[in-house]
Amino acid sequence: MYDVTIKRSFSAAHVLEEVGGGCEELHGHNFLVEVTASARDLNPQGLAVDFRVLKRWTEEAIAALDHKYLNDVEYFKASSPSSENIARYIYEQLQDKARNEPFSISLVTVWESESSRVGYRTDHHD
Numbered sequence: 680m681y682d683v684t685i686k687r688s689f690s691a692a693h694v695l696e697e698v699g700g701g702c703e704e705l706h707g708h709n710f711l712v713e714v715t716a717s718a719r720d721l722n723p724q725g726l727a728v729d730f731r732v733l734k735r736w737t738e739e740a741i742a743a744l745d746h747k748y749l750n751d752v753e754y755f756k757a758s759s760p761s762s763e764n765i766a767r768y769i770y771e772q773l774q775d776k777a778r779n780e781p782f783s784i785s786l787v788t789v790w791e792s793e794s795s796r797v798g799y800r801t802d803h804h805d
């Protein structure tokens with residue numbers, strides 16, 4: 680199995696309800712997003728996943744979040760805009776794009792500070 684990982688970042692604000700402390704106040708983060716895609720085989724060019732494709736897809740997914748107040752983004756009206764749910768949102772967007780590709784999205788990690796990150800993945804891999 681080959682794992683290919685790219686990084687992208689975005690800035691956004693949020694409020695987390697009922698978690699206590701400063702998180703309940705309006706505040707922002709420079710989120711760092713790492714996306715890993717995994718493939719069993721290489722294509723004829725010797726690549727598992729093209730970095731450029733993965734970066735473009737990630738940018739498309741985070742464009743809906745960048746410089747936004749996340750509590751107002753439709754996806755987060757049903758689920759709090761925590762780093763956990765942000766990771767799941769990005770994962771779902773990318774997995775949908777990868778549906779017909781010979782690779783799958785294996786992990787999305789969202790860093791909300793240099794010392795705190797959340798990873799999201801699903802269990803089903805073929």
Ligand SMILES: [Zn+2]
Nearest residue numbers: 693702706708
């Ligand atoms: Zn926060």
